[in-house]
Amino acid sequence: MILYHGTYQEFDKIDLSKSNKGKDFGKGFYLSENEEQAEKMAVFKSLQYSGKPVVLKFEFDENLLNQDLSFLEFTKYSKEWADFILKNRMNENETNIHQYDVVYGPIANDKIGVQIRNLIEQNIDMDVFLERLKYVQGITFQYFFGTEKAISKLVRI
Secondary structure, three states: OEEEEEEOOOOOOOOHHHOOOOOOOOOOEEEEOOHHHHHHHHHHHHHHHOOOOEEEEEEOOHHHEOOOEOEEEOOOOOHHHHHHHHHHHOOOOOOOOOOOOEEEEEOOOHHHHHHHHHHHOOOOOHHHHHHHHOOOOOOOEEEEEOOHHHHOOOEEO
16 A cells, blocks of 8 residues: 655654654554645645655555554544544653554544543533534544554655
8 A cells, every 4th residue: 555644854764753742643653545635734744844845655565454563443433542542642651552553543633633622621521522523524544653663664655
């Protein structure tokens, strides 16, 4: 499969130490199967960090999932997905709360982020949060590569 990473500067080597904590699936390298999504992220990041939009392209053998790599998959918004996102976003440590090499699932974009904030601040409960997710349109998905082992399986093209 072909995966894309949107960023604000060109680089040759993926350095997980440069990843930020408190992200959806933890500290790692995020990619998308959707090139347009990666392009939008590149523009967003370039505005945020005063760079230029760059989309990097990688090839990945998906047969490695659950064979050579530990893999967690969320195919839709769910309580399990929400719990996982909350734990990762609230993690203050540099070490991830999980040991998965690769995680796949919906992105908690700005619309979802508002609801997550409401949930964290206890303005809504999990049932209300999940009910509101039913009305979110245009779910986009992401791949998280969180270990050196996983990163080593990405081939830049």
